[in-house]
Amino acid sequence: MKTTRLTLALGLSLLAANASAQGCMTAIKASGLNIGTSPDYPPYESLDTSNKVVGFDIDLMNAIGKQMGVKVNVIGQSFDGLIPALLAKKIDMIAAGMTITEERKKSVNFSLPYFSGQNVIVVRKENSATKTLAALGGKSIAVQIGSAQEKLAQGVKGGNVKSYNLYTDAALAVQTRQADSMIVARPVALQFLKTYPDLTITGMLNKIDTGLAIRKDCTDVQNRVNAAIIQIRKSGEMDTLVAKWFK
Structure with missing residues (x-):
């Protein structure tokens, strides 16, 4: 009897999990794919002269939406509020030049990496001798609140981390x-x-992969x-978007 009950419980649990995942796509097909982003991170996303959100992530999401047969709705907000908004089901996905990290994987799933690159150190030209993380000790380091770069800066011994809501504000501060x-x-x-x-850019730091964040219960969406x-890679469309926004 115990074995039967356990088997039944496991079966119901799997059915519930599957229904939840299937429900993600069902809702998206009905209302569209709601994408959260922070439009202060060009060329991934920024505001144009008419305050429309544009950028590589936006073009990529429109291409993904076309492949999935769903409408894409872009919702702008602060970067540090994106994962909480995703977990609260206020958005379906995050497209914000987000670095894939082990810490973030604890709370969200990620798509395949769609862009890889490196973090760098940016300073005023008169400070161009600052080329390594260690050289940032005793100096103030501007980053965005909640970013992977903020975590990196917090590991600099003697560094004074200044966190800003927007990366545009961080750049202006420098x-x-x-x-x-x-x-x-x-x-x-x-x-x-x-x-x-x-x-100017003075130092090349760690390599990073960028991905789209998705709720863990929405594996069908992932x-x-x-x-x-x-498919976008195979068709050459990804190369076209990279050439448009990154070169």
Whole structure:
């Protein structure tokens, strides 16, 4: 009897889990794929002159939505609130140039990596001798709240971490000498250098993979997104988007 009850309980648990996962796609097909992003991280996402969210992530998500046969709705908010919003089911996915980390994997699933790169150190040109993490000891380091770069900066011995809601504010802080340096992904750094020519990249740091964050109970969505990414790569569309936004 105990074995029968245990088997029944396990069966019901699996059915419930499967129903939950299937329910994710059912809801998305009905109302669209709600994407959370923080539009202060060019070229991944930013606001254009008409305050429309644009960028690599947005184009990629529209391509993924087309592959999945669903409408994509973009919802902008602060970066540090994205994972809480995902877990609270206010959004279906995060597309925000988010670094895949082991810590984040504890609470969310990630798609296949869709872009790989490196973190870099950005300083004003007169401080170009600052080329390593160790050299940031005793200096202020601008980063975004809740970012993987914030965690990296917090590990610098003697570093003074200055966390900002927006990476655009972090870059401005370095430009205006309110911070000595900034740690950020290289493609984003290159965009900020176009805005602030007084800044320069001095050090190449750790390699990072970027992915789309999805709730753990939505494995069907994760599978559909991964299949779409693979198809977008095979078709050459991914290369086209990379060339548009990163070169």
